[in-house]
Amino acid sequence: MFEPNDPACRVARNADALRAIGWQPALAAALEALVEDGDHQSLADSGQLLRVSAVFRDSLRLHDGEAELDARLHPRLARQLAEAGTEIATGDWVLASADEHDAAGPLWVELRVPPLTHLVRRDAEGRRHVLASNVDVALLVMGLDLDFNPRRLERYVALVLASGVEPVVVLTKADRVAPDEAARAALVGDEIEALQQRLGPHRGKPISIVAVNGTLPSAAATLAPWLGAGRTLVLLGSSGAGKSTLTNTLLRADGGAPVQRIQAVREHDHRGQHTTTTRTLHRLPGGGCVIDTPGLRALRPDLDEGALAASFADIEALAAQCRFRDCSHADEPGCAVRAAVHPDRLANWRKLLREARRDTMSALERQQLVSVWKARGRQAKVALRLKRGEGER
Ligand SMILES: Nc1nc2c(ncn2[C@@H]2O[C@H](COP(=O)(O)OP(=O)(O)OP(=O)(O)O)[C@@H](O)[C@H]2O)c(=O)[nH]1
Ligand SMILES: [Zn+2]
Numbered sequence: 001m002f003e004p005n006d007p008a009c010r011v012a013r014n015a016d017a018l019r020a021i022g023w024q025p026a027l028a029a030a031l032e033a034l035v036e037d038g039d040h041q042s043l044a045d046s047g048q049l050l051r052v053s054a055v056f057r058d059s060l061r062l063h064d065g066e067a068e069l070d071a072r073l074h075p076r077l078a079r080q081l082a083e084a085g086t087e088i089a090t091g092d093w094v095l096a097s098a099d100e101h102d103a104a105g106p107l108w109v110e111l112r113v114p115p116l117t118h119l120v121r122r123d124a125e126g127r128r129h130v131l132a133s134n135v136d137v138a139l140l141v142m143g144l145d146l147d148f149n150p151r152r153l154e155r156y157v158a159l160v161l162a163s164g165v166e167p168v169v170v171l172t173k174a175d176r177v178a179p180d181e182a183a184r185a186a187l188v189g190d191e192i193e194a195l196q197q198r199l200g201p202h203r204g205k206p207i208s209i210v211a212v213n214g215t216l217p218s219a220a221a222t223l224a225p226w227l228g229a230g231r232t233l234v235l236l237g238s239s240g241a242g243k244s245t246l247t248n249t250l251l252r253a254d255g256g257a258p259v260q261r262i263q264a265v266r267e268h269d270h271r272g273q274h275t276t277t278t279r280t281l282h283r284l285p286g287g288g289c290v291i292d293t294p295g296l297r298a299l300r301p302d303l304d305e306g307a308l309a310a311s312f313a314d315i316e317a318l319a320a321q322c323r324f325r326d327c328s329h330a331d332e333p334g335c336a337v338r339a340a341v342h343p344d345r346l347a348n349w350r351k352l353l354r355e356a357r358r359d360t361m362s363a364l365e366r367q368q369l370v371s372v373w374k375a376r377g378r379q380a381k382v383a384l385r386l387k388r389g390e391g392e393r
Contacts, residue, residue, distance in 0.1 A: 014064060014065055014066070016065075017064065017065025017066050018049060018051070018064070018065045019065075019229070019230055020065055020229050020230060020283070020287045020288070021051055021063060021065050021230075021232075021281075021283055021288070021289045022051065022091075022134060022136075022230055022231070022232045022288070022289060023049070023051075023093065023230075024230065026116055027093055027113055027116060027134070030113055030114045030116070031044075031049075031093070031095075031111075031113045034111065034113065034114060035111075040095075040111055043095055043097065043110055043111055044095065044111075046097060047095035047096060047097045047110060047111065048064070048095065048096050048097070048107070049093065049094075049095060050062035050063060050064050050069065050071075050093070050094055050095075050096055050107075051063045051064075051065075051091070051092070051093055051094075051281065052088060052089065052090055052091060052092040052093075052094060052133075052281070053068055053090065053280060053281040053282075054090060054278055054279065054280045054281070055088060055089060055090055055278070055279065056278065058072070059071065059072050059106065060072065060073060060088065060109060061280075062094065062096060062107065062109070063281060063283065063289075065283070069096075069106075069107055070106040070107070071094075071096050071106050071107040071108065071109050072106050072107075072108060072109065073088060073108075073109050074108045074109055074110045076110070077109060077110055077111065077112065081112065085128070086118075086130065087129075087130050088109070088112060089115075089118075089130035089131065089132055089133045089279075090132050090133070090279040090280065090281050090291050091115070091132045091133040091134045091135060091232060091234070091281060091291055092112055092113070092115060092133045092134065093112070093113040093115075093134065094109045094110075094111060094112050094113065095109075095110055095111040095113075096108060096109045096110065097110060115133035115134050116133075116134050117133065117134055117135050117136075117163050117164050117165050118130055118133055118163055119131040119132045119133075119135055119138065119159065119160065119163045119165060119234065119236075120159075120163065120301075120302035121159060121300055121301060121302060122300040122301070122302050122355075123300070124300075126358070128302050131234070131236070131279065131293060132234045132279060132291050132293070134232060135163075135165050135232050135233070135234045135291065136165065136166065136226075136231050136232050136233065137165065137166045137167075137168055137226045137231065137232075137233045137234075138156075138160040138165050138166070138167050138168070138233070138234050138235075138236055139168050139170045139223070139226075139233055139234070139235045139236070139246070140153060140156045140157065140160065140167055140168065140169045140170065140236055140237060141170050141172055141214075141235055141236065141237030141241045141242055141243050141246060142169065142170070142171055142172070142237055142238075142241055143171070143172050143173045143240070143241050143242055144171050144172065144173050144174055144176065144177050144188065144191065144211065145173050145176055145177075147173075147237075147238060147240060147241050148171075148191075149238075150195060150198055150344065150345075151344060151345075151348045152238065153169065153195070153199075154198075154199065154311075154345065154348050154352075155300075155301055155348070155352065156236055156237075156301075157169075157199060157207065157311055158301045158303060158307070158308060158311040158312075158352060159236075159301030159302070159303070160236070161202060161307070161310055161311045162301060162302065162303050162307035162308075162310070162311070165234075166208075166226075167207055167208075168207075168208045168209075168210065168223075168226055169195065169199075169207060169208065169209040169210070170210055170211075170212060170214075170223070170246065171188070171191065171192070171209065171210070171211040171212070172211075172212055172213070172214040172241060172242035172245070172246065173213070173214070173242060174188050174211040174212055174213055175213040175215075177191075188211045191211075192209045192210075192211060195209055196209055198342050198345055200312075200313060200314040201313070202310070202311070202313065210222050210223070212246070214242040214245040214246040214249055215245055215249065216249070217249065217252070219246060219249050219250075220249055220250050220252075223250070227250070227284060227286060227287075227288055228286065228287060228288050229286070229287025229288055230287065230288060231287075231288040231289075232281075232288065232289055232290075232291065233288070233289070233290045233291070234290070234291040234293065235247060235290065235291065235292050235293060236293055237295065238295045239294070239295025240295065241295065243292055243293065243295070244292060247282065247290055247292040250284055250290055251282055251284065251285065251290075252285075278294065279291055279292065279293045279294070280292055300355060301352070303352065303355070303356045304356055305353065305356050305357070307356075308349075308352055308353060308356050312345075312349045312352075314340075314341060315329070315337055315341055315346070315349055318336045318337045318340055318341065319336070319337055320336075321336035322334060322335050322336045322337060323335070329341075329346060
């Protein structure tokens with residue numbers, strides 16, 4: 001099943017185009033397991049495999065590797081996802097079918113392939129929001145102008161590493177840091193080195209950092225090592241960092257005309273403010289695809305303490321050398337962490353740790369609440385059956 005060369009399989013109709021935008025064996029295996037478990041065989045035979053390229057409030061856009069189609073989330077799937085505490089996101093793979101009564105209308109999305117990766121953030125109330133699914137590389141876009149903020153970058157790195165996605169820091173506006181070429185190169189080089197030191201290595205390798213002028217085609221050449229057929233990139237960064245500029249440069253990399261981008265939708269968030277909520281997936285000319293995201297005002301990664309430790313491995317390692325085993329690296333004498341780690345990085349780690357603890361706590365509380373509701377639901381059903389006289393039979 002789902003074998004690209006099996007002509008009987010509708011999923012495989014345009015397997016090459018799907019593979020170019022990220023379809024891969026691990027996803028095929030996940031889909032296969034889901035179909036077998038959930039009795040979805042007829043859907044698997046008749047449905048079309050597509051990738052979510054944009055999520056709107058009441059509709060979706062799906063990509064078949066060549067073109068985009070309009071679709072809607074089937075209420076049954078919407079319910080299942082809500083119950084599982086997850087949501088459909090740009091980058092998800094889905095099975096969709098035409099409407100029985102309206103063949104030309106939007107497709108119905110009936111099944112979501114369990115994502116391999118999930119970029120998740122938490123909002124101010126601690127609720128989880130999926131930014132994108134099935135991503136290989138996250139380009140953390142930060143301007144070398146007033147946007148430059150290592151603390152915020154650290155939060156992005158933590159979010160990305162916690163999701164099992166490779167981070168690549170892309171410093172934009174490198175052309176603006178100094179008027180002449182030589183001074184510019186020196187300044188940018190120093191900045192990259194300082195950042196590299198601050199972020200430390202991850203799994204023994206330094207985190208990749210590049211500097212570009214996002215408006216020039218050379219930016220695409222700089223990012224070439226992370227591009228390519230089948231790869232999915234996501235761009236993250238604050239508003240004005242240069243994400244859209246870079247996306248357009250990548251989309252134009254074959255020298256063609258700029259690709260028409262989907263108009264971002266403005267919606268009211270819960271504070272009544274306007275926010276750009278669309279994340280859109282675009283196919284790149286050289287294969288692969290890129291997901292552009294709106295700037296996030298306040299980024300709160302979805303982390304537990306273990307995931308946080310992975311992004312701040314330097315602190316974990318140094319802590320073993322502190323004089324006191326339970327050193328909090330605040331004002332204890334003989335603290336190896338305070339001696340070696342940038343104070344700003346240490347403060348950021350402390351803040352993230354507080355947030356992680358708070359989120360873990362509320363997640364537990366939420367879980368307890370759900371089991372209380374479930375027990376109540378069961379009781380209500382039993383009571384109803386007893387009332388109907390079915391209970392004792
Ligand atoms: N000189 C220079 N200007 C840049 C560069 N990258 C982006 N810009 C400019 O910076 C401004 C903001 O860039 P955008 O690409 O719109 O920023 P964004 O991150 O997409 O912002 P949001 O869509 O609000 O999230 C634009 O005026 C760009 O032309 C760069 O590398 N060099
Ligand atoms: Zn210490």
